[in-house]
Amino acid sequence: MKVEILEQDCVYDGFFALNRFVVRHECFDGSWSASLVRERIDRARAAAVLLYDPLCDSVVLVEQFRIGAVADPPCTWMVECPAGMIEPGEQPEQVAHRECLEEVGRTPRNLDRIGEYYVSPGGSSEKITLYYGEIDSTALDGTLCGIAHEGEDIRVRVIPWGTMEKQLNDGQISNATTLIAIQWLAIRRLQEKVPRNG
Template sequence: MARDFEILREERLHGGFFTLLRMHLRHTLHGGGWSEVLTRELYHRSRCVAVVPYDPMADRVVLIEQFRVGPLKSGENPWLLEIVAGAVEPGEHPDEVAHRETMEEAGSRIRELIPVSEFFTTPGGCSESIALYCGIVDSAGLGGIHGLAEEHEDILVSVVDFAEAMVLLGEGRIRSAIPIIGLQWLALNRERIRTRYGAA
């Protein structure tokens, strides 16, 4: 089956923390032919990176907590438990961003970077994609408040046992999709990682 699309017109509605576009497009249909002209708004942002910082020797996970505007309109708590994440700037490789953001947000160096997956977060209306990694770290001494003042970051770092991270996940206290995906991956691969580092 031939799959194709046409962008007929694109308007820039806003440029700020995100770029908001209005797109007029059409695409081929599964049953043949073309769709009607569709109008869709799209939040556009650069590719991003997320890291699950994990210490296999201590069997601990590094979590961060920060204010997020997204939950406000739903009346939810805007301080979310998350993992390290950041945007890929022009000319950067995602691996570089993983190392940079882990230092900036958690105060930790990555000893080894394990690629996990790359996925779209909200493809129905946002272009954001995430390159997800597991970062092997030494969790000793980590904690406190981190982040860049020029980016108005106020990030609380906590080191928790893997079992506690799973309790937080199971109780629904981690509400953001990216750390949920990252921690579920870790749950599936933890024993392999610990065996590799001689911790199991």
Template sequence: MTASPDKFPPIPAHPLYEPVSSETVFQQRFALQKVRFRYRRFDGALSGELTWELWRRGRGVTILPYDPWSDRVALIEQFRLPALAAGLDPVLIECPAGLLEPREDSEVAAIRETQEETGLAPDLLAPIGNFMIMQGGCDEIVHFHAARVRLPEPGVGESLGLVSENENTRLLVAEAEQAFAWVAENRIKNAPTAMCLLWLQVHRERLRREWTV
């Protein structure tokens, strides 16, 4: 099999990492890389040789649209095949999210993804943090942002999403307290969404002061 050129950056050199070999075993939208390596243990010795499959997804962004005037959040519902494979309801409640283009700023991507998936136009962003979601087998780092928006009535909006990607999302507007309750009840099955809402629970009063001036 002739491999196509890699579309992801090489694993950087590091004092704790000793590479043995690497090959791209699958590559379409994302690549699956098979890496053989050793690493420096905490006692200073080298580990035995390991073989890991590494899913190369790159950088992502997730956004929590928040209306500080009405104290409501905008979430989306969409069909997720992996959720069905895991035995869950395949329609998940999530924050808008997406992947960054090469060298794209996360704030630019945050505004774009919010508009595509909710139809809303953020006019202000607040960084939440950068996190790995599947560090046991994927290199994706996700940039989390809160976004100031003006939310419509009623609570459930029209179907949206990027037609070219067969994406179909539905806007779900909820009171902040209701969304916090969904996290507490484990109704939110998507980890980034739960993290964003827990962050908002801590910072909500500050945002309401700063974003309504």
């Protein structure tokens, strides 16, 4: 199916860019839509990592302030997978290693690609490559990390799988990347495809 971009204007260009489009697209019945005005937040691609310690049967996440959740106080300090933007010339796997070192203080081993997905394609171009990596979580819980000059204030959280599974089943995970990652791990555990102690 085809899309025609009739107009494109940059409305704002800061940390993100906001672009306004006038488009029309081919419809499922073979006709063409009317001209539609759509706005899109343009972001660089990102990489995120689900960190798992198979010896302790625990997940390692990071907790940090998120402006997008400020209107929802219980979620303003979000617990999530380490993640970061992919800079020009970088590969997603490089970013996965870099962000784990910056946000957790350690790099993962046995890094495997889980998948790639659009975060909110109704209005954003952001796409995340998600990885699984194993890590030694010894003495990590409560560690403070992050790049100070980037305004990062990050606390490492080591969460036993039983607690994480309960949060998943109770609908307590409010970050989409983390929800996808934990669901992936739950499925892999059922299939016995993830090494674990005990």
